[in-house]
Amino acid sequence: xxxxxxxxxxxxxxxxxxxxxxxxxxxxxxxxxxxxxxxxxxxxxxxxxxxxxxxxxxxxxxxxxxxxxxxxxxxxxxxxxxxxxxxxxxxxxxxxxxxxxxxxxxxxxxxxxxxxxxxxxxxxxxxxxxxxxxxxxxxxxxxxxxxxxxxxxxxxxxxxxxxxxxxxxxxxxxxxxxxxxxxxxxxxxxxxxxxxxxxxxxxxxxxxxxxxxxxxxxxxxxxxxxxxxxxxxxxxxxxxxxxxxxxxxxxxxxxxxxxxxxxxxxxxxxxxxxxxxxxxxxxxxxxxxxxxxxxxxxxxxxxxxxxxxxxxxxxxxxxxxxxxxxxxxxxxxxxxxxxxxxxxxxxx
Amino acid sequence: xxxxxxxxxxxxxxxxxxxxxxxxxxxxxxxxxxxxxxxxxxxxxxxxxxxxxxxxxxxxxxxxxxxxxxxxxxxxxxxxxxxxxxxxxxxxxxxxxxxxxxxxxxxxxxxxxxxxxxxxxxxxxxxxxxxxxxxxxxxxxx
Numbered sequence: 001x002x003x004x005x006x007x008x009x010x011x012x013x014x015x016x017x018x019x020x021x022x023x024x025x026x027x028x029x030x031x032x033x034x035x036x037x038x039x040x041x042x043x044x045x046x047x048x049x050x051x052x053x054x055x056x057x058x059x060x061x062x063x064x065x066x067x068x069x070x071x072x073x074x075x076x077x078x079x080x081x082x083x084x085x086x087x088x089x090x091x092x093x094x095x096x097x098x099x100x101x102x103x104x105x106x107x108x109x110x111x112x113x114x115x116x117x118x119x120x121x122x123x124x125x126x127x128x129x130x131x132x133x134x135x136x137x138x139x140x141x142x143x144x145x146x147x148x149x150x151x152x153x154x155x156x157x158x159x160x161x162x163x164x165x166x167x168x169x170x171x172x173x174x175x176x177x178x179x180x181x182x183x184x185x186x187x188x189x190x191x192x193x194x195x196x197x198x199x200x201x202x203x204x205x206x207x208x209x210x211x212x213x214x215x216x217x218x219x220x221x222x223x224x225x226x227x228x229x230x231x232x233x234x235x236x237x238x239x240x241x242x243x244x245x246x247x248x249x250x251x252x253x254x255x256x257x258x259x260x261x262x263x264x265x266x267x268x269x270x271x272x273x274x275x276x277x278x279x280x281x282x283x284x285x286x287x288x289x290x291x292x293x294x295x296x297x298x299x300x301x302x303x304x305x306x307x308x309x310x311x312x313x314x315x316x317x318x319x320x321x322x323x324x325x326x327x328x329x330x331x332x333x334x335x336x337x338x339x340x341x342x343x344x345x346x347x348x
Numbered sequence: 349x350x351x352x353x354x355x356x357x358x359x360x361x362x363x364x365x366x367x368x369x370x371x372x373x374x375x376x377x378x379x380x381x382x383x384x385x386x387x388x389x390x391x392x393x394x395x396x397x398x399x400x401x402x403x404x405x406x407x408x409x410x411x412x413x414x415x416x417x418x419x420x421x422x423x424x425x426x427x428x429x430x431x432x433x434x435x436x437x438x439x440x441x442x443x444x445x446x447x448x449x450x451x452x453x454x455x456x457x458x459x460x461x462x463x464x465x466x467x468x469x470x471x472x473x474x475x476x477x478x479x480x481x482x483x484x485x486x487x488x489x490x
Contacts, residue, residue: 110390
């Protein structure tokens with residue numbers, strides 16, 4: 001497919017064009033960048049919902065039921081499901097799609113023209129998403145999906161990249177995944193706009209809900225206490241996004257929804273919570289705020305990447321030179337970096 | 349970076365024997381491919397739509413039900429109907445397929461048929477060789 005066919009295809013709602021555009025973007029082909037430039041103006045309308053949580057808690061099953069509910073409400077739904085790619089072989093077994101079963105057998109989610117599902121390998125990247133997940137979300141956004149569900153890899157405790165792309169982040173838990181200390185550990189359990197306790201038909205769900213409740217309450221208290229200390233500004237700077245997200249709890253208390261996803265129980269409540277959160281983001285001006293922060297970071301990281309490329313390609317010779325000097329103990333890494341930056345400033 | 353080869357491993361129809369498909373999926377993963385597994389009991393339409401949306405280089409259809417002469421051409425027809433391009437997609441069939449049918453499937457455009465007992469390295473080598481071949485074929489035509 002040629003570039004102009006893909007761009008036109010995207011405008012005309014051709015799913016084949018979308019699929020190919022994603023491939024180009026995912027593999028970082030020059031065509032991918034060109035496509036992103038051309039479709040960018042059409043982005044910014046979708047509600048991006050992230051679903052994260054430990055492996056096996058029911059993220060994919062929850063996603064499939066959410067797809068069905070949003071379809072019943074007439075929304076078009078795009079799904080990006082990320083599974084881990086091996087850092088050793090580069091291979092991946094992408095097994096999220098197979099959970100795509102609605103409760104209503106007469107409605108086939110695989111063939112529904114209002115649904116597009118794409119599996120992605122994280123390609124060895126830590127953080128829970130693939131490097132290009134953000135751009136793939138934009139393609140789906142430009143294509144006209146109203147809701148985009150982003151499923152992370154089965155996350156460990158510190159994979160919190162989802163907050164970089166999602167307007168609403170959902171953390172899925174299940175009973176017996178640890179006690180109140182586990183729940184109060186930093187990382188993934190700090191990022192939820194909504195918490196889900198799935199497999200609630202198993203014993204122990206009430207305990208998990210109780211611990212989550214107390215964790216969220218303490219979040220709010222922590223913010224109040226920290227903002228009263230003399231170095232409150234420092235907290236805001238040092239913990240950046242997380243502090244911001246904790247601060248939001250002053251006007252948004254993350255709800256805890258209990259679900260039995262494979263039977264569809266609790267999914268209506270979850271959809272309500274998702275929509276409520278989006279309305280809250282819009283009416284409070286926080287959607288804009290979040291997007292500003294996100295775009296700043298994104299542009300920043302593109303610049304970093306570009307500088308890296310300049311260092312590797314154009315300045316490869318002098319870069320290797322200073323590295324060699326550090327290896328030989330002639331200069332230290334900071335001096336080496338200062339020299340390279342001086343070089344970049346004067347010669348570009 | 350070289351483009352990763354994406355493979356859809358599909359179970360189609362009423363056949364519930366997924367051991368082979370799962371083992372193949374696992375070894376293809378270890379061979380460095382990105383493998384999307386469909387799960388059991390997919391219809392030809394579902395498999396075709398998944399192949400198009402996932403933009404895979406290879407579709408591997410596993411069947412032990414004897415319905416290959418009906419279901420495989422259907423999958424291929426729907427891939428084209430949904431806008432997929434069979435001239436650049438490698439189609440593989442795995443499972444119990446009688447000798448006579450292997451030839452017929454190949455005449456229909458199936459690239460390779462692998463019966464029980466096939467060493468997995470043959471499938472891996474076949475994919476590595478056939479995917480770039482087919483892509484080059486597309487370029488030659490354009």
